[in-house]
Amino acid sequence: KNQVEQSPQSLIILEGKNCTLQCNYTVSPFSNLRWYKQDTGRGPVSLTIMTFSENTKSNGRYTATLDADTKQSSLHITASQLSDSASYICVVRGKGGGNKLTFGTGTQLKVEL
């Protein structure tokens, strides 16, 4: 069964600190992996997308990495801000069989003063 697991489930950090969120997946064959940011009660917004051949992608203070061999991805947030408080969801698109999206359950990040 295709699965996407994220860790930690929740995280609290101080403003200005860095943090790293993890995503492990079993989806195979693999098409791409996307990290979304979802504010409470809102729809997810895409941060980065990576295909099989890419191992790092940056979007401002967000840097995603991908190791397609071990089926692991991480999202690193630098110099966190209060507005980074949100749920971060890892989403993997499979290849073939309808190319379905498999969502992780998300990491709930809270940035405090």
Place this chain on the structure above:
Amino acid sequence: DAGVTQSPTHLIKTRGQQVTLRCSPKSGHDTVSWYQQALGQGPQFIFQYYEEEERQRGNFPDRFSGHQFPNYSSELNVNALLLGDSALYLCASSLEPNTEAFFGQGTRLTVV
């Protein structure tokens, strides 16, 4: 470009009632997917509409049905509401079924 818009934003219904949620896709997009997101969980795929037909379906009962109109907008209907149907319902549109999905802000449904 207004992006993906959903209506209403919030809704309260009683058990056993029926509900219709609406979604207008991003300009130029022809594919609409619906997701249910329970509190603290990731979105769960309900179904996808393309060319006015249901193309894919997740593991949801027949109480969940949908429709896509010629202008690509879509409706999600849920019959015989259960308390467990309380969730954030997300609509995502894309240009063709397997391309990047853009999400709306969601409709928060509460069943009492």
